[in-house]
Amino acid sequence: MVTAVPARSRQEERSQQTRQRLMTATIECLAELGWSGTTTTVVAERAGVSRGAQLHHYRTRAELVLAAVEHLAEVRREEVLREAAALPAGENRTAAVLDMLARLYTGPLFQAALELWVAARTDEELRAAVVPLEAKVGRESHRLTIELLGADESRPGVREAIQATLDLMRGLGLANTLTDDSARRSRLLAEWARTLDRTLREAR
Amino acid sequence: MVTAVPARSRQEERSQQTRQRLMTATIECLAELGWSGTTTTVVAERAGVSRGAQLHHYRTRAELVLAAVEHLAEVRREEVLREAAALPAGENRTAAVLDMLARLYTGPLFQAALELWVAARTDEELRAAVVPLEAKVGRESHRLTIELLGADESRPGVREAIQATLDLMRGLGLANTLTDDSARRSRLLAEWARTLDRTLREAR
DNA sequence: GAAAAAACAGTCAAGACTGAATGTTTCTCG
């Protein structure tokens, strides 16, 4: 009699888990130790995966990191959608949206992504993989932000205001990497919420 | 008879030149090759300085980079002041100021600084040197921007608007590292100039 | 149930980077 277990399930599953562990370990390393601290050895150790197993799945460091790039994009996407679903409606919706964005842009995922961006700037191979992915993520973020704010992009200036908001977030995230910037950031975002609201609602 | 040349001048001068060459080479390497591409060997080669001379002046890589950090701050400062002096007065002063800032935040000096920031995040020693320096540079930039825009910081919201402008620049600079972003940036800054002007001038 | 394939483990050699050690030239001062 034929077993009901799908073909290759055991091994595939095991293999999948190993890869998963390697991915999360890679991203953790990027966030905690930075780009040059993320060596294949350290990643393997942290993932609890032998060096051999690691090389079996990702033959070179470049391969490992490229896979991590895509995995990171996926994880970021999920995190965004999860947070977005929990947003309150009503009066200070704008402030809440900005707050959520700020949290995303100051968290560990952003820091890992930052390491990748900066490394990709001077690494042709990595750059070729990061650029299109980041473009996609950027478009999605833009779309989602518009949706969350209920903005009307056909109005003049609205598109730019949204873009400015996201660029501002990137800047705030960058500023936050060296020192804890939360107090200043709160005041700044409170003001920006006012300005943004006015830009979105006004007729021009 | 005693020579008119001040004591130790020849050697001091030579020494100074060597250090200068090492500094500019270090910053060039950071901008072109990134943090991990900036090895002591490469810097020495590019500076046209022997490995021995390099080690004579900066005994460790950390020492070399820390010196480069301070040198970078000085060069950035000079560049800012030079550009600021050439700004036109009159109607679209705000747009001109934003344009100048954008150029600074997308140039090679910003990219070198970016490498340092990101590296400093996970390098305790480097961080200890970068943080206070960056705080100083940040304050100066803020002061200068206020001055250039003729803004009145005592008005509510003005301080935050200036900070947001600078944070936005950081974000735009970051976005520009991977792809040429100038078209989008121009449109965005044109709108930002309007918004900023309104915030600065309005009574609230 | 045996062969084949996949996953995994452990070791090793080549290359790169850093910093130390030592030798050589140039300059200053008495």
Place this chain on the structure above:
DNA sequence: CGAGAAACATTCAGTCTTGACTGTTTTTTC
């Protein structure tokens, strides 16, 4: 002019990282 110091040059050893290689276990398929 000669001694001593500073600047500079060259070589070398130690460490780290990567990726290749070989062996072992588990799983699937015929």
